[in-house]
Amino acid sequence: MKSLTEEIVKRRVLTEVEKYPFFQKAVIALSGGKDSGSLLHVFMEVYPDKEVIPVHLNLGIGGFSEASERFARMQAEKAGLQLVVFNLEKELGFSIMDAKKLYPKVCSVCGGFKRYLLNRISFELDADIILTAHHLEDFLVRMLKSVLNAGFEELARFKTYLPRKGNLVAKGRPFCRVSENLIAEYAFLKGIPFLSEKCPIGRKENVERFRRTVEILARRQSQKLLYFSSLTKLAEKLHSCGAIPMPELKPCSSCGFLASSETCSFCARVRKIKAFLDREKAASF
Numbered sequence: 001m002k003s004l005t006e007e008i009v010k011r012r013v014l015t016e017v018e019k020y021p022f023f024q025k026a027v028i029a030l031s032g033g034k035d036s037g038s039l040l041h042v043f044m045e046v047y048p049d050k051e052v053i054p055v056h057l058n059l060g061i062g063g064f065s066e067a068s069e070r071f072a073r074m075q076a077e078k079a080g081l082q083l084v085v086f087n088l089e090k091e092l093g094f095s096i097m098d099a100k101k102l103y104p105k106v107c108s109v110c111g112g113f114k115r116y117l118l119n120r121i122s123f124e125l126d127a128d129i130i131l132t133a134h135h136l137e138d139f140l141v142r143m144l145k146s147v148l149n150a151g152f153e154e155l156a157r158f159k160t161y162l163p164r165k166g167n168l169v170a171k172g173r174p175f176c177r178v179s180e181n182l183i184a185e186y187a188f189l190k191g192i193p194f195l196s197e198k199c200p201i202g203r204k205e206n207v208e209r210f211r212r213t214v215e216i217l218a219r220r221q222s223q224k225l226l227y228f229s230s231l232t233k234l235a236e237k238l239h240s241c242g243a244i245p246m247p248e249l250k251p252c253s254s255c256g257f258l259a260s261s262e263t264c265s266f267c268a269r270v271r272k273i274k275a276f277l278d279r280e281k282a283a284s285f
């Protein structure tokens, strides 16, 4: 017998994904945690005919990354799929821990790397869409932060679905109306193996504060959904009024992927990190 949690999660994922244009091949980013592990499971139950490729990025954050990869492998295996793993250290010669020496506030650099690499891998795999497991609270935190910090450009760019643009693969967030608690219940209900440990580099303190604020403002899920819908409408209005210029995209001079600057931030940072590590190595001789 299906539980109410399962019904709700499936229905919300279906309602969201049905808004996307037709697609056949989807990359699902698997971190090894409960959110992406549950997304893979729900998506395959709701869309058994779609082609799914689970992709994991091993970022080289010591034992945490090793455990994350192990859990992502278990989740893919449970789904009967082969996991594609990109190991940052093997592919690029440095880890996020190395990058942290140059960028002490490495979380935003790491986030940018993940977005860039997921797109590049999905483009090379000829995928139609990348699905990530950001949930309701993730979006509420992000949008609330934008409003309170007058980050109107970020808010205007906010979308739960991004269509394909040149070599930037379409992106969807099927869990945008599913709260974290429901996802956790779903993961337990379905016996999905997942790593509960959080990244040791840590989430930013201000993100945690915003998260607590969201819980104070909206104790019930229906309130969270209402705030989500209001903030989404505000973002759409900001976008459509034309008052906020959207950056023009052109191919990166180094990798060719569309970016808002001459050299994309990924290529620029990789170059800086490698030069820094070379200098460090030379100094140690």
Ligand SMILES: [Zn+2]
Binding pocket: 252, 253, 254, 255, 256, 257, 263, 264, 265, 266, 267, 268
């Ligand atoms: Zn580039």
